[in-house]
Amino acid sequence: MKILFGILIFLILWQIFSVILNVPLILPSPYLTFESLYHLALQRETYQAIFSTVWKSLLVLLIVIAIGTPVGFLMGINESVYQIFRPAITVVQAVPVISWLALVIFVWGIGWKGPVVISFLSLLPISIFTTATGVRSTDRNLIEMAKVYKVSQIRIIRTIYLGSLVPFIFSTVEVIIGDVWKVIIVSEYLCGSDGIGVLISWARQYVDVPRIYALTIIAVALGITSERFVKFFFRKALKKWQIQS
Amino acid sequence: MANTILKVENLKKDFDNLSVIDGWNLEIERDERIAMIGPSGCGKTTFLKIIANLDKNFHGKVEKNFERIGFVFQEPRLIPWISVMENLTFVFPDKDKIIFFLRAMHLEGFEDYLPSQLSGGMKQRVNLVRALIADPQLLILDEPFSSLDMPVKFGIIEDINKLRDQRKFAIITVTHDVKEAILLSDRILILSKRPSKIIEDIKTNLQKTERDISNTKFIQAESALIKRIFSLSN
Numbered sequence: 001m002k003i004l005f006g007i008l009i010f011l012i013l014w015q016i017f018s019v020i021l022n023v024p025l026i027l028p029s030p031y032l033t034f035e036s037l038y039h040l041a042l043q044r045e046t047y048q049a050i051f052s053t054v055w056k057s058l059l060v061l062l063i064v065i066a067i068g069t070p071v072g073f074l075m076g077i078n079e080s081v082y083q084i085f086r087p088a089i090t091v092v093q094a095v096p097v098i099s100w101l102a103l104v105i106f107v108w109g110i111g112w113k114g115p116v117v118i119s120f121l122s123l124l125p126i127s128i129f130t131t132a133t134g135v136r137s138t139d140r141n142l143i144e145m146a147k148v149y150k151v152s153q154i155r156i157i158r159t160i161y162l163g164s165l166v167p168f169i170f171s172t173v174e175v176i177i178g179d180v181w182k183v184i185i186v187s188e189y190l191c192g193s194d195g196i197g198v199l200i201s202w203a204r205q206y207v208d209v210p211r212i213y214a215l216t217i218i219a220v221a222l223g224i225t226s227e228r229f230v231k232f233f234f235r236k237a238l239k240k241w242q243i244q245s
Numbered sequence: 246m247a248n249t250i251l252k253v254e255n256l257k258k259d260f261d262n263l264s265v266i267d268g269w270n271l272e273i274e275r276d277e278r279i280a281m282i283g284p285s286g287c288g289k290t291t292f293l294k295i296i297a298n299l300d301k302n303f304h305g306k307v308e309k310n311f312e313r314i315g316f317v318f319q320e321p322r323l324i325p326w327i328s329v330m331e332n333l334t335f336v337f338p339d340k341d342k343i344i345f346f347l348r349a350m351h352l353e354g355f356e357d358y359l360p361s362q363l364s365g366g367m368k369q370r371v372n373l374v375r376a377l378i379a380d381p382q383l384l385i386l387d388e389p390f391s392s393l394d395m396p397v398k399f400g401i402i403e404d405i406n407k408l409r410d411q412r413k414f415a416i417i418t419v420t421h422d423v424k425e426a427i428l429l430s431d432r433i434l435i436l437s438k439r440p441s442k443i444i445e446d447i448k449t450n451l452q453k454t455e456r457d458i459s460n461t462k463f464i465q466a467e468s469a470l471i472k473r474i475f476s477l478s479n
Contacts, residue, residue, distance in 0.1 A: 145322040148297050148314065149336035149379065159335055163326050 028210040037214035046199070050218065053188065053195040056112060057180045060119040064176060068127025069169060075128065076135025077161065085128075093125035097183070101190050115187035115195065122183050127172045134168030135161055170234045177230050181223045196222075249310060250275045250383055250415045251296065256305035258291055265291055267440035268305070275382070278409070278416040280426035282474065283436025289419040290319075293385050296417070315376030315414075317389040321368035323360040329371055330356040337378040346374045350404060366397035373401065377408065384409070386418040390425060399458065402428050406456065423470050427463065428456055433470065435477060444477055 011030050018029040028036075040046045075082040100121055104114040138161055146156045188197025196219055203211040251273040258266040265288040273279055281289050294300040295307060297316050323332050329352070333343045347353055350370040360368055369389055376384060384405075390398040402425065409416060418429045426433050427449055435445035447470065455462040 141318070141320065141322050142324055144299055145316075145318065146336070147299060148316045149375075151336055155335065159327065160324060163324060166326070 025207065025209055028213055032210040033213040033217070036208070036210035037217060040211070040214050040218070046218075049194060049196050049199045050222070052112070053181070053184055053197070053219075054222070056116055056119070056188075056195065057184050060116055060123065060180055060184065061173065061176055063120055064123045064127045065169065065173065068124050068172070069131050069165070072128040072131025073135055073161070073165065076132040076138075077157075082132060089125050089128055092121060093129075095121070097122060097186065097190075101187070105191050110191055111193045112195075114191035115184050115197070118187040118191075119180060119183040123176050123179060126175055126179075130168050130172045130175070131165060134165045138164040167238060170238060174227070174230055174234065177226050178223060181219060181226070185219055248274050249308075250277075251310070251417075252306075252308040254306040254308075256292070256295070256303060256307060258288060258295070258300075258303045264440035266303070267442055269441075269443050271434070271443065273383075273415055273417065275415055276409075276413040277432065278418070278430045279432045279434060280418040280420060280430035281434045281436060282420060282423070282426055283441060284438045284478075285421075287436045287439050287441035289436065290387055293387050293417065293419060296383075297385065311382035311415075313379050313381045313383075315379060315381030315384045317369075317373050317376045317384070317386045319388045319391065321360065321372040323368060323371060325360050328357050328359060329363070332360070332371065333375055333378060336375055339378065342378050343374070346377050349408060350374050350401075366393050366401070369393060369397075370401060373405065380412070381414050383415045383417065386416065386420075386429065388419055388421065391421070398425070399428070405429065406453075410453070423467055423474070424458055427451065427466055427470065428458070435474060437477075445473065447473065 100118045185197040188195035253271040256269040433447045
């Protein structure tokens with residue numbers, strides 16, 4: 001109920017500012033925006049764009065976790081590996097999206113690969129460092145206990161290290177799911193062949209500002225829904241990981 | 246020698262330039278119970294780690310005549326995301342044996358519980374079961390009762406002594422509590438402050454029936470031990 005009230009206040013403020021400003025090219029009214037959203041809802045290409053952005057985001061999430069987790073695990077478990085890889089990953093993390101863009105357009109041109117690769121490179125360091133931190137923060141007392149009882153290294157890795165890692169993998173997914181949409185849409189805008197970012201780029205060319213706002217609402221809705229879904233699901237799953245001594 | 250489970254000669258341990266253990270000599274027999282009392286930082290836990298092979302960086306001779314050891318840690322050290330049964334099969338796979346010890350420690354029916362669903366006393370009992378299932382020849386107790394209330398503590402001590410009478414394993418207990426030390430030992434070693442030495446080796450000489458905190462002989466032994474500790478520390 002409170003959320004609905006909050007949304008209502010937001011819409012009222014939006015309407016007031018759009019009237020005061022009276023420049024639809026900068027801030028169209030909520031009415032114009034929702035009218036545009038309604039038109040978008042009737043067009044097949046909107047759903048194709050949403051589908052395209054969603055699958056690219058899921059693909060990026062999957063490969064970021066699939067590559068970031070094992071690399072982060074090795075870095076966490078072995079100090080030398082950590083020191084060797086850290087500079088390279090820090091550099092990858094610091095490179096601006098626009099620099100990747102130049103490289104990606106040279107190699108693949110316009111298409112789906114560019115947004116996926118750019119998003120992957122932007123998000124991979126988060127996954128690697130979060131996983132490495134997870135492994136490094138594994139409870140040393142548990143490892144010591146396992147050594148007293150001569151438990152095999154494989155069992156220690158499987159039960160203690162991987163177990164400690166689960167909350168960190170979950171938090172990586174939580175962080176990435178919030179960012180992946182934004183990164184994918186920006187890269188679609190810059191070098192994509194389809195997706196919400198491409199629709200925004202077309203709307204910009206036609207100076208159709210209400211359409212840009214309407215597409216932004218779709219992007220925000222996708223981001224919030226996925227984040228909420230992941231949080232709800234993980235909160236349940238993580239209950240047993242709550243460490244109580 | 247055949248009856249000796251642990252022999253320590255001139256054991257010394259330093260941390261960088263800080264000398265902690267300064268020439269301990271000690272011999273423990275196969276079914277003997279010893280307790281160690283000493284000030285914080287005098288190397289009690291370090292000594293237990295040396296026995297358990299967790300610390301190999303020391304001087305002197307440590308002769309171990311045992312293959313299996315049980316270690317009851319100060320804190321339960323249970324893996325939080327797996328059940329009680331999984332915590333136990335993690336170190337020893339024999340479920341029948343686990344169930345036997347869970348029953349002996351009054352934990353039957355809690356096999357599928359997560360550690361966070363257990364009370365402090367129950368967690369320490371699981372810690373103890375984990376130490377017992379491997380059929381240890383030497384059981385190490387590193388201040389495991391410090392966070393437990395009296396009835397729970399004495400209940401667990403009674404169970405340990407019962408099992409020890411049946412299975413005849415040696416026990417080394419590290420504690421600050423004089424009552425605990427007497428209940429769980431045939432011999433009590435008093436340690437000096439750092440760099441520590443064994444300054445007294447006292448036999449408790451209590452019969453099984455006298456190991457009861459309300460027994461007159463127990464109370465006398467307790468009072469004598471407290472006096473001795475005070476006179477040594479002054």
